[in-house]
Amino acid sequence: MEEDVKKFSSANWKVGARVEESEKLAIEFWLKHDKEDIRNFEKELLELSTPGSPRYAKWLSPEEVVEKLSPSREAIDVVLDFVVNDLGASDVHVIKHKSVVKVKVPAGAVERALETRLFHHTHAKYTKVDIVRAVEPYSLPTRVARHVSVVGELVRFPRMRFAEVTPVTNLTVSTSASSEWSACGSRYSAYVNPSVLAARYGFAFPKTSYASGNSIAVAEFEEEYYDDTDLEDFSELCGLSQTVTVSKTVGGNSDSYCSFGLEPCIESLLDIEYVGAIAGAIPLQVYYSTSYSLLDLASTLSDADDPPLVISVSYGNDEAQQTSSSFMESVNTAFMKNGAQGISIIFAAGDQGVWGREGLGTEYHPDFPAGSPYVTAVGGTDFVTKSTIGDETAWEDGGSGFSDEFDTASWQTDEVSAYLKTDDLPSSSFYNADGRGYPDLSALAGEVNPYLISYKDGTYGGVSGTSAASPVVAAIIAQINDARLSAGKSSLGFLNPMLYAAGEAGGCFNDVTSGTTDGGYSGGFTAEEGWDAATGYGTIIYSKLEEFALSY
Template identity: 30%
Template sequence: MRVYALFGSLVLVAFANVASGAPRTLTLRQSIAPPRNWVDLGRAPPTHVIPLRIALPQPRFLELEEHLTEISDPLHERYGKHLSKEDVEALVAPHASSVDAVHEWLDSHGIRKEACHRSPAGDWVTVRLPVAQAEKMLGTEFRVWKHTLDGDVLVRTTEYSLPAHLDEHIELIQPTTAFNRAKGQRTTFRFSPAPETASPLSSDDKISVAGSGVTVDASCNTTITVSCLKQLYNAVDYVPKATDKNAIALTGYLEQFANFADLQQFYVDQVPAAINTSFDVVLINGGLNNQTLGDAGAEADLDVQFALGISFPTPGTFFSTGGRPPFNPDTDTPTDTNEPYLDWLNFILAQPKIPQVISTSYGDDEQTVPVDFARRVCGEFAQLGARGVSLLFSSGDGGVGDGDPDPATQTCFTNDGKNQTKFIPGFPASCPFVTAVGGTVHIPEVAVDFSGGGFSNYFPRPIWQDVAVGKFLASLPKGTYAGLFNPSGRAIPDVSGQADFFRIFFRGRAVHIGGTSASSPSIAAFIALLNDARIAAGKPSLGFLNPLIYALNGVGFNDITAGNAPGCGTPGFNATAGWDPVTGFGTPDFGKLKDIVLKF
């Protein structure tokens, strides 16, 4: 086990005299209505420090997207020919004129180049500033905002301005109007005591899964283990062969870390061959790795135990990224960011070598993220896909609702001040460059009632979804949920996996836990095994998965045709034959998929 600490501390820019010369006129760049459930506590302290992240335009991004489409299409001659780090950086690099214009603007406010941190491609410039200076530069006021439901506190503004001459050189600046928070899916974990052992019932006590040819221990209907998932998804006999070249990773936020002692108990219970093995930990921007048993994170324990248990002995890494804003409006706390995706992306894109599969079980309502910011972050995910990385995200745990696991308390209203009733998709799951994983339950499998799904309001439906999603929409009775969802949007989820009654070890004891937080790392582990088979055969990793998944049109997946995921006072959508916005194409049949991916 190795632990790496990466403290990317940026230079704190003190108050400085503005360079001589007449000030430029500012023009309004963005203005939003105060989001629902956030209350204004007053002006932010002038000396409170915020990290301003300035996004420069990426004039060749469409070229990157074209490359990604070709290398991810299994029918294209370039399939699997992933781009290098240098190739990707060249495709997202800004024009030199934009770089010069931004640094001239910063210099006019006394901020020198050496005080700035630039991303590997130079498309992001980050500088830490006191609130008073940021307000002057952006012509705005930063306020302290508190979330009425969970008490989170952020320093944000509802508008900002820039000199007009920077319009073509700056795409966006955050954190300004972004009120999104990285939340663990199914934040109210359904803990329940688990049996003292996970021993399966007798070999005669099996469930035959119709149409798949597999049998599963009957105990798996009430307790999900590594063995259950390998049986159910037809991977019992697979032995990884390319463990020197293949890898899997999990991301953790909000002070979450995985406990080594819990993992060993899990291995004793479910994966005896893995006893005394561990995983690497990478700490980013103040991420934690406190191994005190009582401080272990349920989300992190779940992710690591099942992802590594299924894919063992594939090497694993846990990225722990700081960024929760424990802001006290009475003090000048210097840690208010809560944009951990950017912190993580800034780090991971700078690495010459990246694990081929990465699972994330965090997200928020799409509408809490400014659309320009969501699209920019989504574009960062595309960069990883172009480098051969498969990104999986939990689809959410609120059905078609706002992520609140209790349908009775969901508030399905728009966040734009109009308070319209709408279904609420999740982000980053709604980004077309990631694979969204929904949830199932029981054997035979049915859709679990909290499986997040629906249609993005930010991202149009990609061409590779047209056939499958178009067929689903055509099957809906005319007028179904008219006005509640965007039928032209990117549809989620793409696939699904078991999502409840997972037996993990948490803080020294066995418990059951559920959520799409469980399905994403589990399905990621099976993708890692598919990569293993390809790499062992001399082929590249699968990379961006969605064009392949939709090209297969359900082949290699167990179609889930029963169940629904309600929300917003409606029954939500139903699981049906083919793709549906509850379970996607269904759950993987590893044996069939292995044979398929070895042909490309």
């Protein structure tokens, strides 16, 4: 069980009233896997995701995933017996991968069966956001605890990653920039827009058709809804050939929320507007969770009848802020399974440079899940020259570095080794040189030219961050998936071995060779030729990466 929980409080969350006994809670029991089974499954995943392998991109069905990696039948039966007979749950569901038992049960039953106390918590700044968490350790009977890795979500306090908007009047409008900058009107010519991104990265724009079976999704969390009015306003303002629309929402939506509140719906609208603009006709799904739960997101993806082929997630905390290693391992295993089914999982790398959300200290603070070996982490860049589509430099606030939890991945050992031999490195006391290096690649994210968005019923402003870069990369990958599907091939799935193979082949990325991810302070990692711990392999050259992806 989750015995290494680090904390039961957060300065960003205020404890409120104790939960009413009758209040229904959604609880997930994540079951343990045999460690040897996990190692064997990882080997299988690498066979499936490495270009040149005889099994490349021959993704597994949910049934095949269960056959190769799932808890024992005994474990499932013990947990089911506990939730029915001890918790008294009648609403019980075992996901397709057999690794999670989901229940909806009164809070009082949870407190008694898990020997803990549950309270409402509201966010200190975003007071409409309310979550239920335990204020002390939970426990399970020995017969159950031996089979359970994590009970979610009882103890994790998320660091909410809301995008901040810059009013239009705060930027100087460019008068000499190329025509792409005024694609959304001259008033907004200081902002990155879909036409600017297409000019820099070379993807098809507009994308007016799609291959059967293709899809893309974004993940959104507590109160990050979207509204069609802003999607329509953005589409009209930027002259898109078709209005950005959402084909399916999993988990619900409350569009009226986007008309009021503090920076309402900024994060979700940023994601949806740019994925929709770049992916074009490719069906766009929204996965919404009320609980800021990576566990819930992973289990929902695993259980979907028609999961997206790509999903972008602009969410994460420092590894040091995660409640336990058991939690991170459970998330990792779930994302491994998703990748083996042909789903590309793409995360923003963070917006505080090497220092993370913890801030300045005696060591850097790597991000999770960006530091997970089983996701693709997207860092940030700026144009070297404002409003000039051309060379990019590392954005100083782009998340970057080396994981303290996870070893250097097998598909990046040469790249990491080469980078660690460069001259301009920070003191080794600040980072784990044996850790998984990230980001894997990057896209525009910085404040030199923020992204233009529509929000709050047609208000326009600028947003910066890897929260913008991640959906851009995801939408580009969706376009490459489209080319593969049209050619009778399968989706790209777990991306990283392919991306690093493309990087080694050369020509698939705009190499970023300047800038440091110091978070505006000192230290940080410097961009160098080839892969580096500031921007990964750099930014995508669409035609070359598509050509490489189609060659396997």
